[in-house]
Amino acid sequence: MTNLEKFNAIFTEVFGVTPQQLGDNYSKDTVSEWDSVHQLNIISLLEETFDLMLDPEDIMACTSYNAGKEILIKNGIEL
């Protein structure tokens, strides 16, 4: 699996959606289920999958699919 596939898999697992549903518009504002529980799950899976230890700033910033990508890039993960 590529890093992008692993990244997508985190979102499909947490939200129970297909990779096709993900994209630029997938965010806290457009997805009604997106609450702190979901955000926490994304963070835990990002840390586990990519062997990271994210800062509180990253955790708070992780409010969309795209923001998730930016956090990975910032932490040296190529997508």
Added chain:
Amino acid sequence: MILDLQHIDPQRIVAIDSSGAELRYAEISQLSKHITLLIPTRSLCFLLVENNVGGIAWVMSMLDSRQLVPLILNVKTEDTLYQQLLHTYQPTYICAPNHFAVQGEVVDCQYDYTLAKISDTTPTLHSELSHLLPTSGSTGSPKLVRHKYDNIEAAGLNISTFFDLKGTDRPLMVLPLYYTMGLSMVFSHLRVGATILITGLSMTDPNFWKFLKEQQATSFTGVPYSFQILNLMRFFRMDLPHLELLTQGGGKMPADLNIKFAEYCRDNGKRWIATYGQSECTARMAYLPAKWALEKVGSIGIAVPNGELSLIDTDGNPITTPHTEGEMCYRGKNVTMGYAREQADLALGDERDGYIRTGDLAYFDEDGCYYIVGRMGRFLKLFGMRVGLDECEQIVQTDCGIECACVGTDEKMLVYITNADKQNDVKDTLVQKTHIVATSFQIRVIDEIPKNEAGKKLYSKLPIN
């Protein structure tokens, strides 16, 4: 007044929310009197709340007036369940935040909530019935817990006593107002004239942390998952000099996390108090005194003041020796009257008389501290919310058209099915209907769901993790 609020300085602030709005103690009695004038007969009202000042104002005023008996619900209650509740209980009034756009004849509009009349009839309500809460936040059961006015007084007294609450306290409230533990925070803090810092902001929102720090919160109450977030947010490195008390309820916390918080509190001059409770008993029933937080980690401790815990064996006889497992029972004035399953049940009186079998299996140690070892009832507590396993099976049966068997732990629900093609469908359906994060469900395909000769599912044959 309710909770003896007449003794509190009316100019004191009851609550501040994260939008900056404030509520004074005087306003509760004003709104309560206003309700008494507006509502001619004691009536049922669906009160849909958000965590803001208006939510507290309407909840407490309705309870104080005794004219409106609220069923307190999440404003985001899933629509199928909401319709089912409307159909089952047929309230006369609905009160909800303005943006909810309640239909019906508008009776009053205050604190950004609208009270509207939607029916001319009202169900018969027992004179002691104070409010109703759903038994399950998510699985679509219309079963409610019937509370009485004495439960509110008892919860207020018991909880403010064992936490040693005082008027200068500024508790941070993230637990929902429609959740028994959130509501009990309100009762116990109002009784001592404290100021509740209430917010609906996500704990992963920067504004949440700003609110906590700027408002100088003195205590925080959460469910296990709240503390997982605090941990992830590097809570232990933050400078929070005003925070003096951390309290936890809503299910058992992972031991390592519990120890981490208990040690942090011990080393930083703060108190860590784990609690146990059920909606059937107006929230808190037991607490582990801070002095035992580390020594007896994982214990639910002793009964709250004015309450009594006991154990019975399978024949119903009392267990009096330590380290013997049995069903835990509770006696106290915070025990609610019973359940409602249909409208006519709202006329029922107290069916429990202050005593309840909790459905939890437990033992106690030499100091009388209780430890929960298992559960007899068919439900899990995912993220502190009770999720009925039978209700989930029903959802799968209705929406996916297949039989399944739900088991699991408070960490994860396992759904056993026999049709591999339905795996995604079952998961999607449960996620949609319960609004619980998809990672909480694992669907497992097996050849056959084990049953006895009578066709009853044999859950004990299915691995729970």
